[in-house]
Amino acid sequence: MRFFRVPYLIQSLFWNRKWTGKDPSSVYLTFDDGPDETVTPWLLEFLNKENIQATFFCIGSQVEKYPAIYKKMKQFGHMVGNHTYNHEKGSRTDNEEYLKSIKKTDDLMNTILFRPPYGRLTREQERQVTRMGKKTVMWTWNAHDYDRTIDEETIVKKAALIKGGDILLFHNSKKSAKLMMACLPKVIGIIKEKNLIFKTVA
Numbered sequence: 001m002r003f004f005r006v007p008y009l010i011q012s013l014f015w016n017r018k019w020t021g022k023d024p025s026s027v028y029l030t031f032d033d034g035p036d037e038t039v040t041p042w043l044l045e046f047l048n049k050e051n052i053q054a055t056f057f058c059i060g061s062q063v064e065k066y067p068a069i070y071k072k073m074k075q076f077g078h079m080v081g082n083h084t085y086n087h088e089k090g091s092r093t094d095n096e097e098y099l100k101s102i103k104k105t106d107d108l109m110n111t112i113l114f115r116p117p118y119g120r121l122t123r124e125q126e127r128q129v130t131r132m133g134k135k136t137v138m139w140t141w142n143a144h145d146y147d148r149t150i151d152e153e154t155i156v157k158k159a160a161l162i163k164g165g166d167i168l169l170f171h172n173s174k175k176s177a178k179l180m181m182a183c184l185p186k187v188i189g190i191i192k193e194k195n196l197i198f199k200t201v202a
């Protein structure tokens, strides 16, 4: 079963994570897994043209690889968040190693926002992340732009479900490039028709 909207039951199970934004008249675009050397520059230009600020959950090793693109992200007024150093899956990573990966990424960016890769982290990892003063940010609407079994039309159709307060999950990685670049302009058009404003996660 593929959910575009995250069921409320799942949100309530992990009640201490941030699922939605504060403003019910806004939506919060988020882009994971960057910076990438081709997709991210395209995305930054596009968002700039649309006058939209978003939140980028960056992988530490990618920030190290493309510091100029990361810098541009911040210059364009976007918010950044920690997405671990090597995109580790919490459930498959030793707690100490997981924390080290987050700290290593923290050394590269100044942020309290954290998004676990795959949305997965163990209870103990979550406890430690909270102790570090981090805010674990999830999403309420997932574009599934990394999924090669779905097409642009499906994503655009599911954008009808987007409502105020939603945190929207997209990616800026090679894997999701084609689908994200095709559907994002249309999804943004639908959001604008709903008279919702774009804000960054705080």
Ligand SMILES: [Zn+2]
Binding pocket: 032, 033, 083, 087, 117, 118
């Ligand atoms: Zn990711």
